[in-house]
Amino acid sequence: MKAPIVWVSGTLSASTALLASLLIVTASRGEITTYESSAGPLTVQTVAQKLVHPWGLAFLPDGRMLVTERPGRLRLVTPQGQVSKPLQGVPEVWASGQGGLLDVAADKDVASNHTIYLCYAERDGNGGRTAVARASLDAGQAPRLSDVKVIFHQQGPPSSGNHYGCRIAQGNDGNLFVTLGEHYAHRDQAQSLSNHLGKIVRIAPDGGVPDGNPFAGRDGAEPELWSLGHRNPQGLAFNPADGKLWEVEHGPRGGDEVNIIRKGENYGWPVIGYGIDYNGAKIHEATAKPGMQQPAKYWVPSISPSGMAFYTGKLFPTWTGSLFVGALSGQMLVRLSLDGDKITGEERLLQTLDERIRDVRQGPDGALWLLTDSDTGRLLRVVPAAN
Numbered sequence: 001m002k003a004p005i006v007w008v009s010g011t012l013s014a015s016t017a018l019l020a021s022l023l024i025v026t027a028s029r030g031e032i033t034t035y036e037s038s039a040g041p042l043t044v045q046t047v048a049q050k051l052v053h054p055w056g057l058a059f060l061p062d063g064r065m066l067v068t069e070r071p072g073r074l075r076l077v078t079p080q081g082q083v084s085k086p087l088q089g090v091p092e093v094w095a096s097g098q099g100g101l102l103d104v105a106a107d108k109d110v111a112s113n114h115t116i117y118l119c120y121a122e123r124d125g126n127g128g129r130t131a132v133a134r135a136s137l138d139a140g141q142a143p144r145l146s147d148v149k150v151i152f153h154q155q156g157p158p159s160s161g162n163h164y165g166c167r168i169a170q171g172n173d174g175n176l177f178v179t180l181g182e183h184y185a186h187r188d189q190a191q192s193l194s195n196h197l198g199k200i201v202r203i204a205p206d207g208g209v210p211d212g213n214p215f216a217g218r219d220g221a222e223p224e225l226w227s228l229g230h231r232n233p234q235g236l237a238f239n240p241a242d243g244k245l246w247e248v249e250h251g252p253r254g255g256d257e258v259n260i261i262r263k264g265e266n267y268g269w270p271v272i273g274y275g276i277d278y279n280g281a282k283i284h285e286a287t288a289k290p291g292m293q294q295p296a297k298y299w300v301p302s303i304s305p306s307g308m309a310f311y312t313g314k315l316f317p318t319w320t321g322s323l324f325v326g327a328l329s330g331q332m333l334v335r336l337s338l339d340g341d342k343i344t345g346e347e348r349l350l351q352t353l354d355e356r357i358r359d360v361r362q363g364p365d366g367a368l369w370l371l372t373d374s375d376t377g378r379l380l381r382v383v384p385a386a387n
Contacts, residue, residue, distance in 0.1 A: 034385050035350050038335075039316045041385035044350065047081040047369075048379040054371040056103035056119075057359045057379075060139065061111045067371070067379065070100035074118070076143050077379060079365070089135060089145030094121045094128040097161020105168040105176075107205065110137070115205070116145075119166040119178060127158025130166055130180050130196075134205065151207025152178065155222060156195030159183035167236040167307075169245065175210045176203050177226065177245060177261075179233030187270045190229050193221035198269060200233065200247065200261055202226040214264030229267040229292065235308035235360075236261075241321060244341070246296075248308055248325055251275040252283060254300035258325070259293065260341055268292040274300055297343045303330030306373075307359035313366030315383055326357030328373060333357055333382075350382075 031046040053070035060066065065077045072093040073086040093101045099121030107115035114136045121128040132152040135145040163181030170176055182190040182198030190198025193215055201224035204210050209223045216223035235248035245261040255275025259267055272292050273284045288294060299305075307326040311319050323336040323343075331354060337345040350357075358373035368382040 033353075035352070037349055038347055039318050039384065042349070043383050043385045043387065044353065045381045045383070046378050047079070047381050048077050048083050049376065051075075051083070051371075051377040051379065052375050053100070053358075053373055054377040054379065055101065055358055055373070056105075057361050057369060057371055058104045058106045058116070059361065059364060060106060060137075063364055064139070065369070065379070066104045066106065066116065066137075068101045068104050068118070069377075070102065071095045072101045072120075074101065074104065074145070076139065079363075081379070084143055087143050087145055089148055091118065091120065091122070091131075091133050091148060091150065094123040096121070096128060097159075099128045099159070099161055099164055102164065102166035103168050105170060106137075108170055108172075108174065114138070117168055117170075117176065119168050121159070121164050121166075122150075122153070124158040127160050127183075128164070129156070129158050130154040130164045130178075132168070132176070132178055132203070132207070134207075149207075151205075152201070152203055152224070154180055154196040156189055156197040157183060157186045160185060163232040163250075165230070165233045167233060167247075169236040169238055171238065171245075172243070173210075174205050176205060177201070177236060178203065179230065179236050179247065179249075181232040182230070182269070184232075187231070190231065190269045191266070191271065193218065193225060193228065196222055196224065198228065198230045199225050200227045200230060200236075212263075226263060227261050227265050227267060229269045229271070231269045234304075234306040235325060237308045237310055237323075239310050239323075239338075240312055241310070242340075246308065246310075246323065248305035250304055251298070251302055252277055253280075254298075254302055256299040256302045256305050257295035258297040258305070258323075258336070258343065259295050262293070266292050267295075274298045275302070296341065297336065297346075303332070303334065304328035304356075305330075305334070307357065307361075307371070309360045309362050309368070311362055311368070313362055315366035315387065324360045324362075324368060326360045326370065328356040328358065331356055333360065333368075333370065 162184035165179035165181035215221040233249040355372040
């Protein structure tokens, strides 16, 4: 048997003992279950387990994964299910309510520049706000982060523990798009250009303001803003077919949305929408209004979408071009079929898995990789049953 391949300083080398000494959990490709789907039977394999509210997943060049745990830990996980000790150097997070260490993204040039990005909740007075940090990843014998720099702080009234957003997507030009929630108690601020609540922002890899941001230079507007009128965006991904940016966000009771994000547009929260307040009260003025965008799809009742990925792999050829979305309260994986910008169908998968699906990624092996949200969370690999 060949020694496992370890990515060290942008190169590939063989190592066994050093990595093995860091491992704390081994799933050994554990529990396997089978589920039906339009693509035939699916095998769902538990790759790693006993993760505490895992939130974000990012693949490295050698197939290993960075996985965040909401209490503030970042781990390296091998495709075989070996989980490292928490990496040193992670910024201090405010792990309260829905906050903590949330998304992680590897820079598109991580193989050469070793850069990763973290989105998390940081303390702001008596509450919290969303922040983004960049760091250099040393994935060698003692994995750690160095040169950690906070490149973005959300401006606006702090959160008491809810609605941070915090998904990251990187464009081909290297600029970062980050989703920001409206902190629940401050929903009207999603319509204000003077803060970052309920927005998607576009920042440079060093945190600067790139050329072309739609509100930069406007009096009183935050220059990082890209779109506004969002509630709690929990998924963000570029469609590789045409480069358009898609997003999913939580509504209140009903009205979860899938949106195609366009520069400078207003997505309506809380002025328009399709849900009601948790106490049954009316929130919105209407379901539509001039100057505000309609969702590509909405769910009533809510499924609490979180994490999303466009499928381009070869393991599921009939699903090429589909959009996969995790569901928290819905406890399932949703496949949306597309025709350009139009969602033409929905398939609900893994409904008897009985797990909150927090993140969805396509792996380099063409499998779908999922994170389940619980205090004994799992990393799952979904493949055709024949594989």
